[in-house]
Amino acid sequence: MDLNEIPRRIVRDEEETPLLESVTITGDTIVGEELSIAELQPEASDIQYQWQKFYSGNGAAWTDIAGANSSTLVLTESEVLYSIRLIVSEPESPSNSVISNELGPVLTISSVAFTEGNSLQNVEITIFEDSERTQQIGDTLTTDSTGEVSIDLVEGTYWYSASIVGYYDSVGSFIVSSSDSLIEFTMNLTTEPIFYEDFEGTFITIPDNWTNLVLSGTGWIKGSESNESFVYHIYSLDYHDAWLITPKIDLPNVDEINLSFRQSGSYSSWYEYHGIWISTTDTDRDSFVEILELGSAPNYSWEEKTIDISSYKGESVYIAFVYQGEYADRWNIDDVEIK
Structure with missing residues (x-):
């Protein structure tokens, strides 16, 4: 060897x-x-x-x-x-x-383009991975000046919410498929008010779902003028303490909520008290707190009043139009709206 x-x-x-x-x-x-x-x-x-x-x-x-x-x-x-x-x-x-270890499955990324149908800017859109909308994906999106915004997502089912002050929230779901490279999704946020009453119904005094709380004197009644209905409280020699109270109204949890209505009157120099009061429990007198004393309404002409009630967002409320006075003025109310 x-x-x-x-x-x-x-x-x-x-x-x-x-x-x-x-x-x-x-x-x-x-x-x-x-x-x-x-x-x-x-x-x-x-x-x-x-x-x-x-x-x-x-x-x-x-x-x-x-x-x-x-x-x-x-x-x-x-x-x-x-x-x-x-x-x-x-x-x-x-x-x-x-x-090696296994990875996958492999997914594609699709671009999801959101468009607000009214071209609203600054609509906030939040994407969630669960139907309860508790597991947010990424940051909240905001529409641009054309009402559009986009996000890249992998295949799957997603849920969203869209909101902007002055509009109802929009919620829904959408599916991202691996066969789609671009998904276009249009939302139409509505400006339908949270609550609206024009007093045009067939009722005799006030709408059936409203409350006519009369603590003294007489209550509110229906009136009409130029084919337009409204409610009003008239003057008389007796002392009147009359509360016109809305049905319960559920306010959304948004940053800005306003109460608006139209008012007119007569004999304003005899004015004693017109006020807006609010309750978060029921229609009992002691449940209400004053929001604002309005002062007299314009004589024989209509004006619109707007009051901020945002501090009550997310709550259920009753709103009262309170008339008080003895041989005082007349107060007309119409088109009560919350939005």
């Missing part, structure tokens, strides 16, 4: 690649994103890579991704809905290989 061969054999054994133990891949499984090796144990340079994909929906086995033989993989549409893994092996010894 040639003894010179012995050292050479020993050197070759020391340079052989050690057994691979594990490989971990990382990255976002979204089309266009890159997956890479986070950790390879032990580190090695002379190795080969094969990325594979698997789709549970067709029951097939893991298959090689053609041409995916580097340490990184940029995901394409052909991998959508597939799970991804990586096999690392030694070229000279294929049995010396390890299989």
Whole structure:
């Protein structure tokens, strides 16, 4: 035997690649994103890579991704809905290989374009991942000067809420499909008031769902003028303490809520008291607190009054128009609105 061969054999054994133990891949499984090796144990340079994909929906086995033989993989549409893994092996010894963790499924990102149908600017749109709207996704969006805003989302079902002062909130859901690159979604926020009464019904004194609380004298009654109905309180020699009270009104939890109405009168120089009072419990007199004393209404002409009641947002309220006086003026009320 040639003894010179012995050292050479020993050197070759020391340079052989050690057994691979594990490989971990990382990255976002979204089309266009890159997956890479986070950790390879032990580190090695002379190795080969094969990325594979698997789709549970067709029951097939893991298959090689053609041409995916580097340490990184940029995901394409052909991998959508597939799970991804990586096999690392030694070229000279294929049995010396390890299989990575699995990532996926791969999803696409679609652009969702929201448009407010009235081109309202500064509409705040919040996206949620649950129907209870408790798990918000990202930051709240705000429409631009054209009433539009967009967000990129992966495939799935989402819920939203949209709000702006002076409009009812809009809520709903939408679906992002992997086959859609752009989803256009139009909302139409409505300015329908929270509450409105024009007194044009067939009632005799006041609407059936209103309350005529008479503490003294007589109550409010229906009147008409130029084919327009309203309610009013007339003067007389007796002392009157009469409360015209709305039905219960549920106020939304928004930053600005206003009560508006039209008023007119006569004999304003005899005015004693007109006021707006509010209750958050019931229609009992002692449940109300004063918001504002109005002063006299204009003689024989109508004007609109607006009162801020935002401090009661999120509450249920009753609003009272309070007339007090003895042989005082007349007070007409119409078009009561909250928005």
